[in-house]
Amino acid sequence: MRLLEIGVFAVRGVTANKLRSTLTTLGILIGVASVILLIAVGNGASTAVQQSIAGLGTNILTISPQRGTPQSASSAKPLTVADATALADRTEAPDVKSASPVSSVAATASFQGTSYSVPQFVGTDPAYFETTNSAVANGNLFTADDVLQARKVVVLGATVATSLFPSTDPVGNAVLVNNIPFTVIGVLATKGSSGLQDSDDLAVSPLTTVQNALTGYGGLTQIVVQATSADSLPAAQAQATTILNGRHRIGAGQTADYRMLSQEQLLTARTATTDTFTVLLASVAAISLLVGGIGITNIMLVTVTERIREIGIRKAVGAPKSTILGQFLLEATMLSLFGGALGVAAGVIGSQFTIAGIKPVVVPSSVLLAFAVSALIGLFFGSYPASRAASLRPIEALRHE
Amino acid sequence: MSGPVIEVRDLRKTYGSGDTAVHALRGLNLTVGRGEYLAIMGASGSGKSTLLNILGCLDVPTSGSYLLDGIDTAEFDESRLSLLRNRKIGFVFQSFNLIPRTTALANVELPLVYAGVKRAERRERAHAALELVGLLDRAHHAPNELSGGQQQRVAIARALVTSPAMVLADEPTGNLDTASSREVLGILDRLNAIGRTVVLITHEDEVAEHASRTVRVVDGQVAEVLV
Ligand SMILES: Nc1ncnc2c1ncn2[C@@H]1O[C@H](COP(=O)(O)OP(=O)(O)OP(=O)(O)O)[C@@H](O)[C@H]1O
Numbered sequence A: 001m002r003l004l005e006i007g008v009f010a011v012r013g014v015t016a017n018k019l020r021s022t023l024t025t026l027g028i029l030i031g032v033a034s035v036i037l038l039i040a041v042g043n044g045a046s047t048a049v050q051q052s053i054a055g056l057g058t059n060i061l062t063i064s065p066q067r068g069t070p071q072s073a074s075s076a077k078p079l080t081v082a083d084a085t086a087l088a089d090r091t092e093a094p095d096v097k098s099a100s101p102v103s104s105v106a107a108t109a110s111f112q113g114t115s116y117s118v119p120q121f122v123g124t125d126p127a128y129f130e131t132t133n134s135a136v137a138n139g140n141l142f143t144a145d146d147v148l149q150a151r152k153v154v155v156l157g158a159t160v161a162t163s164l165f166p167s168t169d170p171v172g173n174a175v176l177v178n179n180i181p182f183t184v185i186g187v188l189a190t191k192g193s194s195g196l197q198d199s200d201d202l203a204v205s206p207l208t209t210v211q212n213a214l215t216g217y218g219g220l221t222q223i224v225v226q227a228t229s230a231d232s233l234p235a236a237q238a239q240a241t242t243i244l245n246g247r248h249r250i251g252a253g254q255t256a257d258y259r260m261l262s263q264e265q266l267l268t269a270r271t272a273t274t275d276t277f278t279v280l281l282a283s284v285a286a287i288s289l290l291v292g293g294i295g296i297t298n299i300m301l302v303t304v305t306e307r308i309r310e311i312g313i314r315k316a317v318g319a320p321k322s323t324i325l326g327q328f329l330l331e332a333t334m335l336s337l338f339g340g341a342l343g344v345a346a347g348v349i350g351s352q353f354t355i356a357g358i359k360p361v362v363v364p365s366s367v368l369l370a371f372a373v374s375a376l377i378g379l380f381f382g383s384y385p386a387s388r389a390a391s392l393r394p395i396e397a398l399r400h401e
Numbered sequence B: 001m002s003g004p005v006i007e008v009r010d011l012r013k014t015y016g017s018g019d020t021a022v023h024a025l026r027g028l029n030l031t032v033g034r035g036e037y038l039a040i041m042g043a044s045g046s047g048k049s050t051l052l053n054i055l056g057c058l059d060v061p062t063s064g065s066y067l068l069d070g071i072d073t074a075e076f077d078e079s080r081l082s083l084l085r086n087r088k089i090g091f092v093f094q095s096f097n098l099i100p101r102t103t104a105l106a107n108v109e110l111p112l113v114y115a116g117v118k119r120a121e122r123r124e125r126a127h128a129a130l131e132l133v134g135l136l137d138r139a140h141h142a143p144n145e146l147s148g149g150q151q152q153r154v155a156i157a158r159a160l161v162t163s164p165a166m167v168l169a170d171e172p173t174g175n176l177d178t179a180s181s182r183e184v185l186g187i188l189d190r191l192n193a194i195g196r197t198v199v200l201i202t203h204e205d206e207v208a209e210h211a212s213r214t215v216r217v218v219d220g221q222v223a224e225v226l227v
């Protein structure tokens, strides 16, 4: 008995009952596809969170005033524009690319009767846009000249823009901010939300204008420092500390009257989020593998049980055990591989669609895992019961109900 | 080899154990000579099928010996038994036992495939066997497209396609009408005429008349030998 003949039997076995084979293939297909898709969705969600965190920039230092330090209550100095200018000094701080003074306040903006409260009305300089990875979607950003002249211009975040101008183009229109008219010169591209905070819910104007019209000339809310690269961030942090300590007269061992945080430190704080996602992803993978596996096991067991009589007939006409085993193993292999391949295709194609607002991202190892596990389960439960049946005496197999 | 083909000594077969044990065969003795045409009769449940299954190496006895061509079958291992079933024995079941969704031709070819016969020769021999049972025109029909009598004739074609030394048939005409029965018996008669040993089980005297010898099984033993 040649291998070819076993192959012919296996092909015939698969094609003889098309419904049964289709159902088996479908069972494996669904198993594999659901594993790939579920993991892709989980991964997509995690990737989205990570991207929005990374969108904040990894070479950024945020300096804000330290409030309520007891010993410095009287001597605490506010952050000033001069501090920001000093931080941007090329020779004192070679690793600092820019330092943007930020003065922000909550304000109410209105346009033609529609009003909207902007949680962050930011006054700053043009470098701020690059530092915070903000791109303009429509119109223009303001320039250094606008800051110098304290022009009443504003660049709106996407959320603010859509709230105030649901149907019209905001660029060129005047909005009233706390009853002071500002000309909208641009709209920022959407960045999405990072965690709970909507990073599109803001408006940005020249620092001088905001101080003039809204906040007054007191201390800054923040100084946002951009290092020349992510690698030079520690050096930039050291330089900025030296400069500020010098300007604020803070000696060694004294508590500073400002707080300096790198985005990386923020990132570390948020790794917890990512860890949660990893655990979630692993459990999703485990559950979908289990569900897929049970489905495949089920259909394979039903299929083989149905054919124990056939195994009895084959044994009765003199088929050796090894030949019967070969045939069933080959049938299970064909169905598992075929179903597995279709499942991979279905899973990968399904991952191209946005599901519940999440763009799935296929994890290559999940494809391998799903395919391998399903194929192995299919093979085992396709051939193990067959091998049990092939070990029976022919009459026992024939009597099987 | 001139001795008997089949020699059964003190054959016992017990199904189950303890209180529920069924003693289907209780020390049965039987000898079948080469080229003999034997009919086995007996009441329902007397153990005829149990005996024939053991003779066809489809089952094993609980105790006692079964010598096939003078060799004790208890000595044969699994692979030797499948070889015996394939080459020496043609078995016809009362319930046909054809592989579903598979053509008559493929069913008849089945034992030849396991015997390692080449494709072309297989075709030829399977065609010849189907012609012998008068079903050449139904070669490409699946079992569910055939009548009971036609299915039984396909099963007989499958049993004789390997030219086995003996053909064992368990009520081959049990499910058939008179005309179909006559055809099936005619085939068995012809097989016996060319020297094959034939053993068949039947409940009908007319069928038993085709045989050269009839034995009656009562409660798992051969009770009397009718000539
Ligand atoms: N697999 C089995 N398990 C338990 N008991 C069995 C089994 N097969 C047969 N028997 C019992 O063994 C006895 C003999 O059965 P067997 O099939 O040999 O009878 P038979 O003579 O062929 O009857 P019939 O003429 O009705 O076909 C019966 O009592 C039957 O119930």
Ligand SMILES: [Mg+2]
Pocket (backbone or CB within 6 Å): B048, B049, B050, B170
């Ligand atoms: Mg019977």
